[in-house]
Amino acid sequence: MFLPLHDRNPIRHVKFPYVTYALMAVTTLVFLVQWLLPPQAFDEATIYFGMIPIVVRDVYPQPLPWLPDWATLITYAFLHADWMHLLTNMLFLWIFGDNIEDAMGHLRFLFFYLACAVIAALAHLTFNLDANGPLIGASGAVAGVMGAYVLLYPHARVFVLARIIIPIPLPVPAFWMLGFWILTQLFYLFAAPDAPVAWWAHLGGFAGGVALALALKRREVVLLGGR
Known part of the structure; x- marks a missing residue:
């Protein structure tokens, strides 16, 4: 129904959000390597x-003996199923990541992003204890970025491509755009629980992002944009 295009929210504390762009580059490079592999x-x-729940829970042995079970709580976030999966996640990270990196600083943002990936994976695991399929994708970590954004910059304008009669770009407050996104996750969690989408990972990552933003933001960055 909508696609975010960019936001109007300049960075103020860092000269360049290189961690955000590095995460995008690494994730894209990993997918290119995946894409070049034979299907098998x-x-x-x-x-x-x-991240396979029964492997992390040690019900089933790790397919790679040298890889610790817990490591997949992070590595899964750098894998994607197809180009659309990758590009959607990287678009959201590009739009919202720079401001959260600005609000936290480079190293704390890197920790924040990886921690959100772990929290999202654990949320998925909690509600899918016996699942034997792999969770992949940066959606949970990116959802954490979105959670932090709505807490810190709810009034920032986000330009979205909305499909009303014809697709047109509309500026809307981040609170409305991201609030609508989280409501759709809750709706589909119950309306389409068997869909091949990790709804719990999205919700867990979003909640984790809100909580971690409180602890990791700079002191001078005020909540709710100062309003």
């Missing part, structure tokens, strides 16, 4: 490095 090797990579 592509599938094997998702099994080896995706």
